[in-house]
Amino acid sequence: MTEFSWKIGGEAGYGIMTSGLIFGKAFVKSGLFAFDTNEYPSLIRGGHNTYTVRVCDEPIFSHSKKIDILVALTKLAVEKHKDEISENGFIIFDQSVFSVSNEEVRDDINLVPIPLTEIATKSGGQAIMRNNVAIGASFALVDYNFEHLVDTINGIFGGKKGEDIAKTNINVAREGYNYVERNFPKFLRSIKISAKKFAKRMYIIGNEAISLGAIRAGCKFYSAYPMTPASSILHFLSSKENDYNIIVKQTEDEIAAIHMAIGASFAGVRSMTGTSGGGFSLMTEALGLAALTETPLVVVLAQRPGPSTGMPTHTEQGDLKFAINASNGEFPRVVVAPGDANECFYETFNAFNIAEKYQIPVIVLTDKFLAESHSTIDPFLSKQLKIDRGMLLTDEKAKQIKDYKRYENTATGVSYRSIPSQIAMFKAATDEHDEYGRLSEEQSDRITQMDKRFRKFKVLESEIDGIKIYGDDDADITIISWGSTKGPILEAMKIFAKKGVKVCFIQVLYLMPFPTTKMKLLIEKRKNKIIIENNKTAQLASLIKEHTGMDIDYKILKYDGRPFTPEDIYEKIDEVLTFAKL
Amino acid sequence: MPSFEELTTKERPTWCPGCGDWGILTALKKALVEINAEPTKTVVVAGIGCSGHLPQWINTFGFHSLHGRALPVAQAIKLSNHELNVIAVGGDGDGYGIGMGHFIHAMRRNVNVKYIVHDNQIYGLTTGQASPTSEKGFKTKSTPHGLIEEPVNPIALALATDCSFVARGFAGDVPHLVKLIVQAINHKGFALIDVLQPCVTFNYLNTFEYFYRRIYKLEESGHDTSNKEIAFQKAFEWGEKIPIGLFYKKERKTYEDELPQISKEPLIKQKIDNVDISQLIEEFC
Ligand SMILES: Cc1ncc(C[n+]2csc(CCOP(=O)(O)OP(=O)(O)O)c2C)c(N)n1
Ligand code: SF4
Ligand SMILES: [Mg+2]
Numbered sequence: 001m002t003e004f005s006w007k008i009g010g011e012a013g014y015g016i017m018t019s020g021l022i023f024g025k026a027f028v029k030s031g032l033f034a035f036d037t038n039e040y041p042s043l044i045r046g047g048h049n050t051y052t053v054r055v056c057d058e059p060i061f062s063h064s065k066k067i068d069i070l071v072a073l074t075k076l077a078v079e080k081h082k083d084e085i086s087e088n089g090f091i092i093f094d095q096s097v098f099s100v101s102n103e104e105v106r107d108d109i110n111l112v113p114i115p116l117t118e119i120a121t122k123s124g125g126q127a128i129m130r131n132n133v134a135i136g137a138s139f140a141l142v143d144y145n146f147e148h149l150v151d152t153i154n155g156i157f158g159g160k161k162g163e164d165i166a167k168t169n170i171n172v173a174r175e176g177y178n179y180v181e182r183n184f185p186k187f188l189r190s191i192k193i194s195a196k197k198f199a200k201r202m203y204i205i206g207n208e209a210i211s212l213g214a215i216r217a218g219c220k221f222y223s224a225y226p227m228t229p230a231s232s233i234l235h236f237l238s239s240k241e242n243d244y245n246i247i248v249k250q251t252e253d254e255i256a257a258i259h260m261a262i263g264a265s266f267a268g269v270r271s272m273t274g275t276s277g278g279g280f281s282l283m284t285e286a287l288g289l290a291a292l293t294e295t296p297l298v299v300v301l302a303q304r305p306g307p308s309t310g311m312p313t314h315t316e317q318g319d320l321k322f323a324i325n326a327s328n329g330e331f332p333r334v335v336v337a338p339g340d341a342n343e344c345f346y347e348t349f350n351a352f353n354i355a356e357k358y359q360i361p362v363i364v365l366t367d368k369f370l371a372e373s374h375s376t377i378d379p380f381l382s383k384q385l386k387i388d389r390g391m392l393l394t395d396e397k398a399k400q401i402k403d404y405k406r407y408e409n410t411a412t413g414v415s416y417r418s419i420p421s422q423i424a425m426f427k428a429a430t431d432e433h434d435e436y437g438r439l440s441e442e443q444s445d446r447i448t449q450m451d452k453r454f455r456k457f458k459v460l461e462s463e464i465d466g467i468k469i470y471g472d473d474d475a476d477i478t479i480i481s482w483g484s485t486k487g488p489i490l491e492a493m494k495i496f497a498k499k500g501v502k503v504c505f506i507q508v509l510y511l512m513p514f515p516t517t518k519m520k521l522l523i524e525k526r527k528n529k530i531i532i533e534n535n536k537t538a539q540l541a542s543l544i545k546e547h548t549g550m551d552i553d554y555k556i557l558k559y560d561g562r563p564f565t566p567e568d569i570y571e572k573i574d575e576v577l578t579f580a581k582l
Numbered sequence: 583m584p585s586f587e588e589l590t591t592k593e594r595p596t597w598c599p600g601c602g603d604w605g606i607l608t609a610l611k612k613a614l615v616e617i618n619a620e621p622t623k624t625v626v627v628a629g630i631g632c633s634g635h636l637p638q639w640i641n642t643f644g645f646h647s648l649h650g651r652a653l654p655v656a657q658a659i660k661l662s663n664h665e666l667n668v669i670a671v672g673g674d675g676d677g678y679g680i681g682m683g684h685f686i687h688a689m690r691r692n693v694n695v696k697y698i699v700h701d702n703q704i705y706g707l708t709t710g711q712a713s714p715t716s717e718k719g720f721k722t723k724s725t726p727h728g729l730i731e732e733p734v735n736p737i738a739l740a741l742a743t744d745c746s747f748v749a750r751g752f753a754g755d756v757p758h759l760v761k762l763i764v765q766a767i768n769h770k771g772f773a774l775i776d777v778l779q780p781c782v783t784f785n786y787l788n789t790f791e792y793f794y795r796r797i798y799k800l801e802e803s804g805h806d807t808s809n810k811e812i813a814f815q816k817a818f819e820w821g822e823k824i825p826i827g828l829f830y831k832k833e834r835k836t837y838e839d840e841l842p843q844i845s846k847e848p849l850i851k852q853k854i855d856n857v858d859i860s861q862l863i864e865e866f867c
Contacts, residue, residue, distance in 0.1 A: 029867075202866040212862055218854025221662060240862070245843040245852055247661050252687040256654040259647065263627075263658030266645055267666070268850045271658075289648050379863050387855050419850070420625045420643040420659065420666050427637055427644035430630070438593065439638060439646075 002193045003056035005064055006138060008131065009081055010073025013045040018156070019131035020051030023138065024374055026152040027055045028203040030145065031195030033376040035487070037063045037369065037563065042228070042312040048076055057196050061340065061375065062487035065567040068191065069141060071134040073116070074098070078105065085109055090187070092116075092137050094130060110187060112137065114179055125172040132169050136176025143189035146177060202341075202377050206370040206484075207232040209341040209380075210300060213348030214272050215244050216382050219298075221264035221271035223249040223257040228312050229368035230274040230302040254279035258286040258299065265295050266428055268392070268419030270352055274300035277319050278309065284326040287361050291331035291453070293428035294407065294417070296355035296362075298348070303367040305561045314561030315368035317483055317534040321543070323363045324512050330450075332457040334358075334464075335512035337365040339486030342377050343509065344370065349385055354464075357390035358456045359414060365511070367534065369563040370484035391416045398422040405435040409448050413455030457513055466510030467518050475504035477573060478523065480552065481532040482508040482540050484563065489532060491566030492573070508540060516547040523550060528580075530554045530573060534563065554580070583618040586611055588641060595639045597632060602753030602779030602790075606700055607636055609756045610669070613763035614642070624667040627656040629681060631673035631707045632781075633700035650681030657693040657837075663850040664838045667767065668695040675705045678714040678734045689745040689772055693837045696766045696773045699736065700753075702781035703788050710784030720787060736776045737817040737829055741810060747773035748813065748830045752797055753780065754790050758826065765828065771836050778826070793824065800827030807831045 006023060008016055017038060024034035033056045041047035054063045066086040072078045072093040082105045085091065093100050095113035102111065114137055116130035125132070132153075139149055150170050157166035181188055204212075211233050214222070224234045238248045247264075251257040257273045264271035275283065280301050290297040301323055305316035323335050334354055338344040344366065351362040391414050393401070398418050406426035408415040415435075418424035426437045432449060434440040471493055479489055489505050496503045506522055508515065523529055523544075531541040531552045536559040541552045554576045558564055589611040597603045614624060624642040628634040630649035637644030647655045656670035677685050677699045688697070704722065705711040711724035714734040721728050740748040747769045751759040759777065766773035778797070780790045805827065806812060813830035838844060 200867050202863065204866045208866065212859055215862065216857055216859045218857055220849045220852065220854065221658065223658065242842055243861075244857065245849070247841060247843055247849060249658075249661075251654065252683050255651065256684055256687070259651045259654035260658035262647075263645070263655035264662040264849075266655070267625075267659045267662035269662040270854060271662075285648055286651070289651075293645070379867060380859070382859050382863065420663065421623050421850075423622055425622055425641065425643050427646060429638075429644075429646045430648055431646065439635070 001056060001058045003054060003060070004068040004142070004191050004193065005052060005054040005066060006069045006071070007050055007052045007067045007081060007084070008071040008073070008134065009048065009050040009077030011045070012040060012043055012047045012049050014049065014073055015128050015131050016049045016051050019135055020053055021374065022149070022152055022156060023135055024053040024055070025156070025203050026149045028201055028376050029152055030148045031198035032057055032193065033060050034203060035060050035063055035373065035375050037373045039562070040313050048080065050077070050081070055193065057193055059376070061490045062566060064491065065565040069138055071138060072100070073130065073134070082106070090141055092134055112180065112184055112187065114176065116176070119175050119179060120172050123172050123175045125168050129169060129172045132172040133176035136173030137180045139173070140177045140180035141187055141189070142191045142193060144193065146174070149173060200379065202379055203374050204341050204377065205232065205372050205374050206338070206341050206344045206366055207302070207372065208236055209344035210348045210364065210366070211236040212380065213345040214298070214352070215240065215246070216385060217349045217352035218270045218387060219246065219272050219352065220269045221247050221249070221261065222273070223251050223260035223271070224274050225251055225254045225257050225279055227276045227279045229304055229371040230276050230300060232372065233274045233300060254282040255286065258283040262286060262290050262295050262297055265297055266293070266419070270356070272298040272300065274302065276302050276304050277306045277322070280319070280322070280326065285328070287333070288327035288329055288331060289430050290361045291327070291333065292430055294359040294453070295428065296359050298351045298355050298362050298364065300364045300366065302371045303365065305559070311561040313368070315484070315534065315563050316559060316561060317367055317485070317539070318536070318559070320365065320482070320511060320535070320539040323365050332360055332454055332460070333512060334360065334362040334460065334510065335365055336362065336510050337483040337508070338370065339483055339507055339509070340370070340377070341375050345380050347509070353388045356392060357388055357414070358460055359390065359417060360456065365483065367484050375487070390414065393418045393422060393424060395422055398424040406437045407433060407435045407449060407452065409435055409452050412459050413452045461513045464510050464513065466508060466513070466515030467522070468507040468509055469504065469522070470507065471504040472502040473504065475502040477501065477503045477528045477530060477577070478526045479503060479505045479530050479532055480508070480523070480540065480544070481505070482511060485532050485534055488564040488566050488569055492569035495566060495570045511543065514543060514547045519544060520548045520550070523548070528553055528577065530556060530576070532556045532564065532569060534558050584615055584621050586615050589614060589621065591639050591641055593639065596635070598783045600782045601632070602702060602781065603632055603636070603700055605753035605756050605759065606698065606777055606779060607639060609759035609763055610698065611640060612756070612760045613767065616760065616764050617767055619667050623665065624669070625659055627652045627659065627668065627670045629672035629676035631676050631700070631705070633671060633673040633706070634676065636671050650676050650679070651684065652676065653681060653684040653688045653697065656695045657688060657691065660693050660695050661838060661849065663848045664694070664844060665848055669698065670695055671698045671700065673706065674699060674701040674703060674715045675713045678736055682714070686739070686743055689740055689743040689774070691837050692746055692772045692834055694771055696763070697775070698763070699774070699776045700779045701736070701776050702779045702785055704781050704785040706781045706784060717787065735817060736774070738814060740774045741813055741817055741830055744834070745774050746771035746832050746834045749773070749775045749828045750826045751775050751777040752793055752826050753777055754793060755826070758799065762828065769831065771834055796822060796824040797826050798823055800825045800829065
């Protein structure tokens, strides 16, 4: 396995995000695997932004701690990240703006001073294209075909409108490449990497995968209020609204967003809303409205550190119990937490089927790390997916029903759903009601309807397999986790494998209904059960205790707003287990 | 097409005898008969309050949503199937208090839904607290020493927000209200009808008597419904004389008109079984 990591750091407004994307995508286009993650403060200019891309000739699932090439657009980037640089790693920095010496960093580090800004402006670009000079220069350090970069830039800026921009960007990058070739011949192509076997793959972030899943599921209505890290769903779907005939509505607030999604669904259209914790707080009352009226609903909750506004542009898994318990009263819902972009796509697609089949709210729970990180995955197998609209009535079927009861007390708890314009009229009622949907406060109606709604859950529990297992069955260590920690955990398992330690990883994909039976069976006889969560209070561990009565041996938690790296996980596990042996 | 009886439910409303809500329900049903509305293609969406119970007692599709949230639900229903006739109803607390944000945005958005506000200047269902339209000094359960705030002026607010149809009705004059509702439904765009609706149980001030003595009809006073400036002047007329009728009307493109997504057929009619996303997948490769 050959790999290297690259990081670019500078002020917000330097165009770092696009540069990072270009860099990673260029490698994916040639059959390599890339994973990226970005870090940026909640402001538009200034501050410190970074974008890290890890490239490998085998599948990878997260970034890693060490970086081999640091592109520093500011001196601050050097100071902040010099300790992350691997032995004999490189720092490319903007000589037009500042200088760096080996005394300031480490002797083994190879310094590559380049007048980035100057080259950018001299070769016909603007100062902001200094990034592209740096990308060109970075490519010179890697044994890699420059033409892939050209392809990628064309792809990103290309089309008729962007032709000139693409051309300038390519020229500027080529100048960067040439500069290294002329001035640092000994560094040329010092990082060797090449694709083992070419295959066409996608380079995509979680939010885009969710959007594709929704489009494939026939989502026709998306209403949302901007909130990081959910906003890119709004942006992506808006950009496709005319190609796929989707009404994408930016609303006055999240309360309107969720009510609109409910209204659209009531009218018979598949709909979705998306937000982060603060917006979800505003949506909670309506979550119950969807539940009581049994209107199908898909809500994406992309977590960020709270409480309150918290750390708007960072990551955390602090809303698990909130998602499970949000809203007053008791009602069934589904909470699914994809762990990677692939699951974002397929589980979002499934979410629409589940929501309609069971006529309940489904929450797709992600976080900033998953929502905004690119990973390299096989193209989605979208042809095989089947839409299931459950007991939604066709016009024909509606005509045959006599004495229509929208909330009929059926064996599965699910009842026929008609939509306006069909002959089977009903009223969706936010108050408790009888089988027809008429308001009722009778004890018998209350019990019947509560039991009806919860009966669906029993069926659901038997249909959903909420757990995925990776690694060895007879493992020394069992890791249990959920959501975006999956990537770093899978990577940490590679490190353990090298050391000959057997690890098993239990990923809880569906948190509600909780996979109690399977979880019990799985963890009963295991030793060294370790929970890993990107939060302060080990919410999954507490759910496991609640549902199975079992305790977790060790908890590894991180709540600094940053995702785990594989190394973090490896080291922390090593630490607790050594400690345990003492 | 429906008869008045067909629109009438077996269950009788549970409103207090003499409440203005009865008149509004009657007027709405009569208006639907007059415009030949198909009950199955009509959706009445409500918020929460005494007013919010209305959909229960009219034989059409209905959506009884949350307190203050009738408008977002109603707009989305219309956008999803613009062949439907969508009418939102709610109270003054519902629309001008907790739902005020949605109200303003619905007006600027101009989705073709009709909004009938049962404006009784009180919170009825919660047994008589001050509402956003209660008059200054009004003593209620929650304002025993008299309300300090000035009331919201929904008509002026609607005019300021460029609402495309702004009217006020009176629950005590059903034939007049029927006309207003018919006009509103025939108007292409968002329409507000603020209905003076005496709450006979909790509002001792703004009674039927109170309004009978004060109201006059704009259409009988030669009012020009295309003149916004005069409409504004009329909007602030409240005291000895209170105008009812159509204040202002303007042809504006509806939100739906601007959506190419639904220019051929309503969203609801578009097939979703096999959406081809291969092009999108390609974009990410
Ligand atoms: C979020 C929320 N807050 C409070 C209530 C309690 N509540 C029900 S109706 C109502 C006010 C009703 O007043 P109005 O909207 O004017 O309707 P009316 O009963 O006068 O027709 C309130 C506060 C509620 N149902 N939901
Ligand atoms: S409380 Fe007032 S508004 Fe409510 S039904 Fe009785 S009279 Fe009507
Ligand atoms: Mg009221």
